[in-house]
Amino acid sequence: MKKIMGIDEAGRGPVLGDLFIGGVVFEENFLSKLENTEIDDSKKINPDKREILFDFIVNHCFSHAIERITSKTIDESIRNNITLNDLELRSMAKLIIDLEPNVVYIDALGRDLKKFKQNLLKWVIPRMDFVPSIIPSYKADEKFKIVGAASILAKVHRDRSVKSLKSQYGEIGSGYPSDEITISFLKDYIKMHHKPPEIARFSWQTCKTLMDEIVHQRKLDDYLKEES
Numbered sequence: 435m436k437k438i439m440g441i442d443e444a445g446r447g448p449v450l451g452d453l454f455i456g457g458v459v460f461e462e463n464f465l466s467k468l469e470n471t472e473i474d475d476s477k478k479i480n481p482d483k484r485e486i487l488f489d490f491i492v493n494h495c496f497s498h499a500i501e502r503i504t505s506k507t508i509d510e511s512i513r514n515n516i517t518l519n520d521l522e523l524r525s526m527a528k529l530i531i532d533l534e535p536n537v538v539y540i541d542a543l544g545r546d547l548k549k550f551k552q553n554l555l556k557w558v559i560p561r562m563d564f565v566p567s568i569i570p571s572y573k574a575d576e577k578f579k580i581v582g583a584a585s586i587l588a589k590v591h592r593d594r595s596v597k598s599l600k601s602q603y604g605e606i607g608s609g610y611p612s613d614e615i616t617i618s619f620l621k622d623y624i625k626m627h628h629k630p631p632e633i634a635r636f637s638w639q640t641c642k643t644l645m646d647e648i649v650h651q652r653k654l655d656d657y658l659k660e661e662s
Contacts, residue, residue, distance in 0.1 A: 436462040437496055439535030439566075440580030441526050444476065444588035446518070449640040450609035450616060450633050451596055453508065455501040455522060456587030457529035458491060460580060468579040475575040475582055476589035488590040491583045497533050500591050501525035505635045512637040519543045523550075527557035535566050539578045541585070542570035599633055611640040624648045
């Protein structure tokens with residue numbers, strides 16, 4: 435029986451917290467049953483329903499795994515000229531290598547599907563005894579239930595991670611730059627500590643802008659006061 439895999443990520447855009455990539459494998463004969471579920475793009479499903487679907491997926495899949503890319507790893511990679519796409523690509527490849535599917539449906543990175551597939555196979559082929567069929571697609575979590583399942587795994591792991599961060603730091607919002615609560619938390623933290631928290635992605639423009647506005651400008655003001 436063929437093993438079919440879905441791969442998707444959650445947490446690519448936040449300025450706070452880690453990025454999670456989910457991989458889930460089902461036996462081919464189970465895929466028809468997935469079609470009758472409420473599995474979809476995880477962003478379209480409320481948190482409580484995601485948890486229920488998460489349990490269903492984990493209990494019925496052949497295998498699953500999560501790759502977690504920390505905010506620190508993202509910053510270090512960017513400093514070493516490794517793009518976020520490259521970082522994700524390597525983690526996606528690792529999931530394929532570890533779970534050994536025959537067919538992979540995957541939410542593609544970048545604008546060129548052919549190039550994405552070629553780059554992914556460069557990491558996969560040397561480390562596997564066979565070459566799985568790779569089917570990249572844009573918005574794959576909406577098109578394929580198995581990719582939706584992977585997106586739910588990744589999203590629930592991120593949900594739980596954010597909840598853990600809130601128990602440590604207090605209310606941080608969703609972690610996305612568009613969230614006023616997140617920006618308010620960052621501003622207050624930087625004002626107090628003169629740097630972003632360890633959970634922040636320092637390389638994100640959001641952090642750089644707030645540091646310039648709050649810390650660097652404050653230092654300039656202090657300097658000007660001393661000179662006057």
